[in-house]
Amino acid sequence: MNSKDGYxxxxxxxxxxxxxxxxxxxxxxxxxxxSGAFSRITAQITYLYDSSFANNLYVAKYLGxxxxxxxxxxVEVFGIFLGGYLSAILAGRVKQGIDKAYxxxxxxxxxxxxxxxxxxxxxxxxxxGCTSGQALDGAATFSVGSWIFMLAAFGTGFxxxxxxxxxxxI
Amino acid sequence: MYPLFTxxxxxxxxxxxxxxxxxxxxxxxxxxxxFGSSKHIAPIFYFKNLxxxxxxxxxxxxxxxxxxxxxxAGWLDYTQVFIPxxxxxxxxxxxxxxxxxxxxxxxxxxxxxxxFASGKIDAAVFMLGLLCGMYFYFDIYDSISDxxxxxxxxxxxxxxxxxxxxxxxxxxxTIFLGAFLAIFMNTMKSIRDKxxxx
Numbered sequence: 001m002n003s004k005d006g007y008x009x010x011x012x013x014x015x016x017x018x019x020x021x022x023x024x025x026x027x028x029x030x031x032x033x034x035s036g037a038f039s040r041i042t043a044q045i046t047y048l049y050d051s052s053f054a055n056n057l058y059v060a061k062y063l064g065x066x067x068x069x070x071x072x073x074x075v076e077v078f079g080i081f082l083g084g085y086l087s088a089i090l091a092g093r094v095k096q097g098i099d100k101a102y103x104x105x106x107x108x109x110x111x112x113x114x115x116x117x118x119x120x121x122x123x124x125x126x127x128x129g130c131t132s133g134q135a136l137d138g139a140a141t142f143s144v145g146s147w148i149f150m151l152a153a154f155g156t157g158f159x160x161x162x163x164x165x166x167x168x169x170i
Numbered sequence: 171m172y173p174l175f176t177x178x179x180x181x182x183x184x185x186x187x188x189x190x191x192x193x194x195x196x197x198x199x200x201x202x203x204x205f206g207s208s209k210h211i212a213p214i215f216y217f218k219n220l221x222x223x224x225x226x227x228x229x230x231x232x233x234x235x236x237x238x239x240x241x242x243a244g245w246l247d248y249t250q251v252f253i254p255x256x257x258x259x260x261x262x263x264x265x266x267x268x269x270x271x272x273x274x275x276x277x278x279x280x281x282x283x284x285x286f287a288s289g290k291i292d293a294a295v296f297m298l299g300l301l302c303g304m305y306f307y308f309d310i311y312d313s314i315s316d317x318x319x320x321x322x323x324x325x326x327x328x329x330x331x332x333x334x335x336x337x338x339x340x341x342x343x344t345i346f347l348g349a350f351l352a353i354f355m356n357t358m359k360s361i362r363d364k365x366x367x368x
Contacts (some may be wrong), residue, residue, distance in 0.1 A: 005204070008291035013203040017225060018232025020195045025183070025237060026245075027188045029173030032196050034280035037296070058311040072189045079193020080200070086285035087201035096289040099208040101275060113292040116275025117282075117299020119267055122307045124263040124279065126318055127253050127264030131278045132196075134261075136226060138243035138254045139347075140233035140328040142340040143203060145256030147347065152265025154223075157273045162216035164273050168209065170216045 006091070021140055023086030028072055035124035037077035046069040058125075073133070101169025108169060171239065176250040197284055206288035208276025217272050217358040224355075227348040238341045258321030275299070277310060 008016075010072050024031050043059045044067065054063050062068035088094045100109040124130045127149050129137070135153070138146025171177045175185040191354035202209035203225055214222040272278055277285060277296045285293030311318070328340040 007204040007210070007221075008199075008202045010221040011201055011228050014225040014228025015232045017196070017199050017229035018193060018236070020199060021229060021233040022240075023195075024192045024234040025233070025251050026172040026240065027174050027192070029176035029250055032192060032227055034278070034282075034283065035300075038279055039304050042301045043214040043302075043308065046308070056308050056311070057315060058308045064173055067263035075186045076189040076193035076196070076363075078281045079195075079281075080280060081193075081195035081287050082190075083194035083197025083199075084201045084206060084287035086194070087198040088206055088284075088288040090319070091201070093201075093206065094287075094289050096291065098292045099290055100292070101284070102319060107202075110294060110295045111337055112274045113277070113296040114299040114302075116267045116271040116273075116325065117296040117301075118303035118306070120271035120278070121269055121300045121303025122273065123264045125264075125304070125307045125311075127268060128230045128257070128261075128262040130268070130280065131226070136229060136233075136252055139230045139344065141237065141248075141251055141253045142329065142336060142344060143253045143256060144326050144328060144331050145254060145261045145323075146256070148256070149265040149268070150178065152262050153269035154271065156266045156269030157215045160270055161273050163274045164212075165216070168212045168216075168241060168276070170213060 001160065017136075021136065025141070029142065031133065032076055032080075033073040033129060033133030033137070034077055034080065035075040035130040035135060036071070038121065039125065040068040040074055041072055048056075060134070100167055104167055104169065112164070112167065172246045173250055175215040176252075177247065189336065196280070197287070200281060200284045201288065205281040206284040207284065207290065209279075210272070210283075211281055212276045217355065217362045220355050221358060223351060227352050231345055231348045232335065234341055234344045238337055242337055253325050256321075256323045257319060259319050259321065260320065263317075 021031050040062055043062045045058065047063065053059055065082060098109055127134050132157045134146055135150040138148060174180045201205065210221055213219045226235065237246065241248045270356060275296045277293055278302060282293045284297050286297060326344045329335050332339050
């Protein structure tokens with residue numbers, strides 16, 4: 001199952017991921033997500049600092065049950081962290097570092113990581129999800145919107161990729 | 171009858187426990203595929219390695235096929251499955267911004283969690299950006315909510331669009347789209363490989 005770089009063959013991974021996703025639908029009636037947890041964590045932190053934030057139009061719907069973190073996706077994303085950590089430890093791949101081309105300046109790489117995260121946050125709110133909760137879950141359950149999102153995302157990615165070539169040394 | 175939670179076979183605490191287990195499995199698969207490093211994610215945009223598209227396409231086709239089998243056999247109530255509702259314009263703009271942000275950062279929210287767990291500082295910084303960006307979105311939501319809710323067509327599936335049912339049109343079109351993507355990516359990669367050799 002491992003290819004020569006020590007990782008699973010992506011086609012095999014995809015089949016296993018598809019089965020996990022199917023189990024998720026069979027058990028919870030929903031697929032796996034990720035961005036929703038970040039949104040809820042932000043809402044909860046902000047609310048703890050300033051309770052008037054409960055009146056915010058977007059945050060209000062999270063606080064219906066009192067705590068924005070009492071949610072399936074939040075628990076599931078905590079699981080992603082545990083599973084990722086467990087797997088990386090067992091493979092000897094936990095190592096502090098920054099993914100970039102070796103000669104690319106660190107401050108630039110971290111700047112783009114931050115700005116990318118900042119932009120992506122809003123993108124996931126507009127699109128009601130990310131690669132997991134929108135693209136993967138929706139396409140596997142035949143949602144037209146998920147294909148719109150996925151094709152727009154990858155299409156844009158291919159078009160602007162040359163601008164960030166140096167970052168990866170590709 | 172499935173889904174267990176929406177048909178009342180398990181309570182919400184049990185559902186959360188299963189959610190934790192499903193998340194762990196998801197994290198393991200992502201890490202084992204190499205998505206704990208943006209060096210395995212970013213190359214997709216340069217057609218250098220196709221890990222991302224191969225994993226996504228084979229996961230979609232596998233899960234879609236299992237859902238259709240389970241629905242056909244009467245185990246799964248497809249109408250009880252949560253499908254994100256479609257908002258055409260925000261999905262288009264969201265997709266464009268998402269793609270740009272993914273190239274820029276090398277991460278998406280799920281893979282960043284695995285990257286963070288593997289010790290990647292850029293993943294941690296990306297996650298901080300995500301949290302700040304969420305706050306910014308909440309703050310401006312009042313003024314953009316009209317756009318964010320535009321182009322609404324509800325739960326809108328392939329069979330709603332072109333007719334037929336999930337056993338025929340939905341699954342067939344999904345397999346077709348998956349195959350199209352796979353062929354497109356392979357063609358682009360071989361063009362790139364040829365250029366590289368010259």
